[in-house]
Amino acid sequence: MPNTELNLGIVGAGKIGVTIARAAVAAGYDVAISGSGPAERIALTIDVLAPGARAATLAEVVQHSDIIVLAVPTHRFRSLPRDLFAGKVLIDAMNYWEPIDGTDDELASAPDGTSVVVQRCFPSARVVKSLNQLGYHEFEEGRRPRGTADRLGMAAASDDREALSRVLELIDRLGFDPVDAGALEAGVALGPDGPAFGVGYGAEELSKLMWVPDVA
Amino acid sequence: MTDREFEFGLNTFGEVSSDSSGRVLSEAETVRLMIDEAVLAESVGIDSFNIGEHYRDGHVDTAGHMILATIAGRTERIRLGTSVTVLSTRDPVRLYTEFATLDAASNGRAQLIVGRASSTDSFPLYGFDLADYETLFEEKLDLFTRLLRDQPVTWSGTVRTPLVDQRVSPAIAPGSIPTWVGVGGSPQSVVRAARYGHPLMLAIIGGHPSRFAPYVDLYHRALEQFGHPRLPVGQHSLGFIARTDEEARAAYWPEFERVMTQASLERGFPTPSPERFESEIAHGALFIGSPETVAAKIVESIRDLSLGRFDLKYDIGHLSRDHRASSIELFGREVIPRVRELLAEEPVAAVSHA
Numbered sequence: 001m002p003n004t005e006l007n008l009g010i011v012g013a014g015k016i017g018v019t020i021a022r023a024a025v026a027a028g029y030d031v032a033i034s035g036s037g038p039a040e041r042i043a044l045t046i047d048v049l050a051p052g053a054r055a056a057t058l059a060e061v062v063q064h065s066d067i068i069v070l071a072v073p074t075h076r077f078r079s080l081p082r083d084l085f086a087g088k089v090l091i092d093a094m095n096y097w098e099p100i101d102g103t104d105d106e107l108a109s110a111p112d113g114t115s116v117v118v119q120r121c122f123p124s125a126r127v128v129k130s131l132n133q134l135g136y137h138e139f140e141e142g143r144r145p146r147g148t149a150d151r152l153g154m155a156a157a158s159d160d161r162e163a164l165s166r167v168l169e170l171i172d173r174l175g176f177d178p179v180d181a182g183a184l185e186a187g188v189a190l191g192p193d194g195p196a197f198g199v200g201y202g203a204e205e206l207s208k209l210m211w212v213p214d215v216a
Numbered sequence: 217m218t219d220r221e222f223e224f225g226l227n228t229f230g231e232v233s234s235d236s237s238g239r240v241l242s243e244a245e246t247v248r249l250m251i252d253e254a255v256l257a258e259s260v261g262i263d264s265f266n267i268g269e270h271y272r273d274g275h276v277d278t279a280g281h282m283i284l285a286t287i288a289g290r291t292e293r294i295r296l297g298t299s300v301t302v303l304s305t306r307d308p309v310r311l312y313t314e315f316a317t318l319d320a321a322s323n324g325r326a327q328l329i330v331g332r333a334s335s336t337d338s339f340p341l342y343g344f345d346l347a348d349y350e351t352l353f354e355e356k357l358d359l360f361t362r363l364l365r366d367q368p369v370t371w372s373g374t375v376r377t378p379l380v381d382q383r384v385s386p387a388i389a390p391g392s393i394p395t396w397v398g399v400g401g402s403p404q405s406v407v408r409a410a411r412y413g414h415p416l417m418l419a420i421i422g423g424h425p426s427r428f429a430p431y432v433d434l435y436h437r438a439l440e441q442f443g444h445p446r447l448p449v450g451q452h453s454l455g456f457i458a459r460t461d462e463e464a465r466a467a468y469w470p471e472f473e474r475v476m477t478q479a480s481l482e483r484g485f486p487t488p489s490p491e492r493f494e495s496e497i498a499h500g501a502l503f504i505g506s507p508e509t510v511a512a513k514i515v516e517s518i519r520d521l522s523l524g525r526f527d528l529k530y531d532i533g534h535l536s537r538d539h540r541a542s543s544i545e546l547f548g549r550e551v552i553p554r555v556r557e558l559l560a561e562e563p564v565a566a567v568s569h570a
């Protein structure tokens with residue numbers, strides 16, 4: 001992948017998608033981002049809120065990068081084609097929260113977390129759960145250069161170790177101390193009702209919260 | 217809407233109050249209390265009284281337009297509005313008839329804020345599918361806007377039956393009922409408000425209000441792109457005013473804690489702490505304190521966001537009717553004149569004639 005290591009694709013140009021785009025541009029990434037429609041529809045938004053990122057179509061975003069952030073409303077991801085993200089590192093930044101997303105029986109009763117459902121929906125993608133823990137304002141205001149004393153931690157979980165390590169590196173560049181949360185199921189801890197959700201923890205504290213006792 | 221004055225509004229979500237003995241009022245008593253509060257608001261010089269729309273325990277604002285109509289009969293000057301109307305689950309034709317009637321009865325005082333709502337309780341209640349969230353709002357805003365501006369209306373869409381050359385009574389002067397679009401931070405909603413040429417109402421309920429400055433910029437640029445004149449931006453935030461900062465905090469905290477604890481259980485967020493509360497007051501979006509403290513904080517927001525309107529949500533949990541009344545009085549009699557005074561000392565461009 002010559003020259004594309006610092007490419008990032010973002011699907012979903014809403015509150016969190018645009019915030020991540022902004023952070024990624026600041027970190028030196030070449031960012032392409034899409035909503036559900038034509039690129040023109042989000043061009044002004046991207047120009048004002050994430051200058052430097054490129055408003056694109058969904059197909060262009062997928063084309064643009066090996067790492068894709070999925071930031072569409074949770075009740076929408078199933079409408080995307082099953083093999084759209086084949087071979088891509090797919091960061092699931094979505095949270096399932098019933099009052100917003102409506103009742104979704106499969107997500108509501110997913111004992112191993114909603115990212116496992118996302119992985120089933122996109123079997124050819126390399127799903128990593130991350131970038132979902134902080135609200136978009138907290139995300140924007142929380143990023144710090146590496147080594148800053150009050151830098152927050154951000155966890156990632158995946159069954160694909162290589163994909164995970166690439167996301168950990170992205171997290172660091174975006175402005176957070178990366179925390180390896182382990183397998184994709186551990187993503188439960190990052191979501192609503194999990195100990196890490198909505199709270200800005202430092203990496204050390206966050207790692208402790210991520211430690212899931214091995215009951216085997 | 218080019219020469220409108222800065223607007224100071226009160227917002228209520230119809231939260232069930234209590235009396236000084238601690239007895240929680242009945243829901244009917246709370247409805248009547250809201251009417252009295254609007255009358256009080258007018259008497260102390262507040263510009264508008266705006267009622268929300270919620271379908272959950274502890275809220276009695278499910279039919280705000282009925283309450284507004286009653287208020288219309290007991291007041292003369294105060295504007296009567298919503299904060300916000302969940303347009304996605306309303307029939308725009310019915311909504312038009314209600315507000316055009318309110319406007320006629322009140323002699324031109326009706327206004328609305330319409331939005332998609334941050335909680336979605338009205339969807340199952342009225343038989344709508346949350347999956348249609350976007351389409352419902354987009355189509356209904358289109359139809360409602362046309363009913364307000366451009367009758368007779370010929371319209372077709374997917375969310376209700378078509379209209380052909382339809383006039384709906386009572387008639388209003390085209391565009392005369394101010395209709396703001398309420399947004400919570402979704403960029404596409406900001407652009408949509410601009411596309412329809414509606415003023416923008418920002419719901420700012422956490423963090424420093426200046427974090428919304430990029431959205432104001434986006435709104436202004438989008439207005440330009442769509443060929444609309446500059447339109448005002450408003451802010452809605454929670455607040456409470458007492459004689460002193462300490463008094464205000466002490467009265468507000470127990471209700472804030474109860475309400476936020478409930479919300480955090482529902483949303484999977486951490487429960488509120490006194491430290492968090494203090495920091496929201498000092499650096500965030502809680503407008504709590506003495507008249508001087510709150511006035512200074514409002515002025516800061518007006519400057520940061522080029523506001524043309526500021527709405528204070530004065531009810532929370534079972535906050536007592538006495539506290540509510542004194543907060544409304546201080547807002548009208550002291551905070552508003554003080555804000556005007558501070559702005560006159562150092563005017564902000566683009567405020568009053570946005």
Ligand SMILES: NC(=O)c1ccc[n+]([C@@H]2O[C@H](COP(=O)([O-])OP(=O)(O)OC[C@H]3O[C@@H](n4cnc5c(N)ncnc54)[C@H](OP(=O)(O)O)[C@@H]3O)[C@@H](O)[C@H]2O)c1
Binds near residue numbers: 011058072133135136
């Ligand atoms: N808001 C936060 O603070 C936050 C924080 C962390 C995680 N999250 C999670 O992130 C996800 C997005 O939340 P949000 O608040 O950013 O939502 P949002 O503001 O509503 O934005 C959603 C975006 O997704 C786009 N979209 C919808 N359907 C699509 C499709 N089929 N293909 C491509 N794009 C599509 C929308 O584009 P159109 O307008 O063109 O349809 C819009 O740009 C949710 O799962 C949420 O739980 C949110």
